Amino acid sequence: MANVANVVEPPKTPSIRARFQAFGGFLTNMVIPNIGAFIAWGILTALFIPTGWIPNESLAKIVGPAIKYLLPLLLASTGGRMIAGQRGALMGAIGAIGLIVGSEIPMFLGAMIIGPLGGWVIKKFDKSIENKIPAGFEMIVNNFSIGILGFLLMILSFYFIGPVIELANNFVTSAIKALVDTGYLPLLSLINEPAKVLFLNNVIDQGIYYPLGMQETLKAGKSIYFTVASNPGPGLGLLLAFALFGKKAAKRTAPGAIIIHFFGGIHELYFPYVLMKPLTILAMIAGGMSGITVFNLFNAGLVAGPSPGSIFAYLALTPKGNFLGIISGVLVATAVSFIVTSIILKLDKKSDEEEDFTSSIERSKSMKSEGKQILSSSIDHSITNKISKIAFACDAGAGSSALGATSFRKRLQKKNINGIEVKHYRIEDVPQDTDIIVVHKNLLERARLSHTNKKIITIENYIDDPNLAQLINELEER
Structure with a gap:
């Protein structure tokens, strides 16, 4: 019976990268279920604001309240x-609601902070009174605990959390606007592209660019921030x-990956190609x-964040008068990435065997740094004849894992x-009765944070x- 490679033991201490990946995944999983609402707001904005396709003063009144109240409340909830x-x-x-009313x-x-904080507070409270409520008082305790703790959290967010977040937001906004004003905005790619192939793209997108983009869209009807990390052009050129x-x-495999990446919007498909030849990160940058x-x-x-980052999403969210610029940006990025990657590949004189050997060395070093060994002699015993559930897991559970x-x-x-x-999940949501979990090697440590005893x-x-x-x-064989 063949051995299944890369079934590994949990590392002793998760790396900082794994923790950032988990953080980015957490942010993503607050955003992903609400993407439809964001797109609805984007369409509303593209159509009815004064610079939209069909300006409508009455319907445009929905734009402001939706972005100020509806979307943050959905995220927090x-x-x-x-x-x-x-x-x-x-x-x-x-x-x-305390954040929303207390900020400009x-x-x-703020919603992505206060939402989990509120959940953590009530979870801790419920655990502290577990099995201590007298019979018949469950409803009154449950309702008044939410009421009292929610009241305190609302006041705290209004007077303290909101102003702190607004101050931090203004600092980041000023820093990035300075890049725009000085013409150095493209330098963000020095951070964006390496972060993406390390599966940290959701940290920068959902954590930084999307909030800034929505804020700018409310004022200008569009934002370049939605494009700085989601452009499908560089990945298309590389593939x-x-x-x-x-x-x-x-x-x-590259032709199939092109279709899924460019039209399906699953950018994770090109990450392994960059990891296989790290020098191609220069092409992506x-x-x-x-x-x-x-x-x-x-x-x-x-007008809104393109999620997934498909060319179809790009075109659907492009406001009036911006199609030439958006299409040109995607095509130029594709051409530049293609040229640089082609030069790198043509200059690479390694044989296929050397490529395989280099890949094996890289994989071995990665595993060694994570404190793991390939225990091929014992794997047949760990994977039994009763495998009934295999889970493919990724950052958000809706992109590369679904494809896999x-x-x-x-x-x-x-x-x-x-x-x-065989089903797909975000890493933290993989069911406990799963027999085998399949993840990209760069998400291994994050998977171990939630599934310490899984294969x-x-x-x-x-x-x-x-x-x-x-x-x-x-x-x-079995």
Whole structure:
């Protein structure tokens, strides 16, 4: 029976990167369930504000209240629910209204703080009184605990938390606006692109650019901040270069990755290609910088955050008069990334064997740094004949993991392997009865934060990874 590689033991101490990934994933999972509301607001703005497609003074009155009240309350409620269910959602919303009324800016970042805080407060309270409530007093205790604690949190957020967040927001806004005014905004790509391939893209997008973008859109009807980290052009250029000049698996899988990345908006598909050849990060930075430069020259922006970062989402959220700038920014970023990646690949004289060896060395170093070893001799004993549930997990549970689960499920069907449930989840939501968890190798430490005793298989490519093929073979043999 074949051994399944990369089933590893938990590291002793999670790295800072893993903790940032978890933080970014937490922010994402407050935003993702509410993306529809953000898009609805973006469409409303694009259509009915004075500079929109069909200006309407009456309907434009919805724009301000929606961004000030509706969207922050949704975020806070979702964040509270993630911590403490429905009671947490209620606490989060109560606390958020104090922020909203006490500030002059849309409180997206504040909502993403106060929501989980409210959930944590009520969760701790409920745990402290567990099994201590006299029979018949459950309802009054539950209701008054929310009322009293929510009241205190609302006052605290109004007088203290809101002003602190507004001060921090104004500082960050001033710093980034200074980059815009001096023409140095493209330098953000020096941070954005490396952060993305390390799966920290959600920290910068949901934590920084989206709140700033919504704030600017309320005033100007659009924002360039929505484009600085989500442009699909650099990834498209990189994948096109690999499709033409790559080798072996990279060349074979790049065309499929192009479709999923550019049209599906799942940018995680190109991350393994950059990790395989780290020098190509220069192509991503160059592509990102050139795209931002073009967006800036055309004064182009989007009306809301494109999630997922598909070209379809870009075009749907482009306001009137900005199509030339947006399309040009994507095309220029694609061309620059393609040229630089092609040069890097053409100058690379390594053989396929050397590439495989380098990849193995990199993987080994990564595992060693995380305090893990490949225990191939004992893996057959740890994976039993009763595998019934396999979970593909990623940052938000809705992008690369969905792709991986769908692809793996189809491969099981082709092999006539039945009785195994394959689903996708965000890492923290993987059910406890899961037998095997599949994650990208850069998300391993984060997965271990929530699943210390689970069997985890790491992969580098969601379409054609040897570890998935090895798992398929083992399941087929059994």
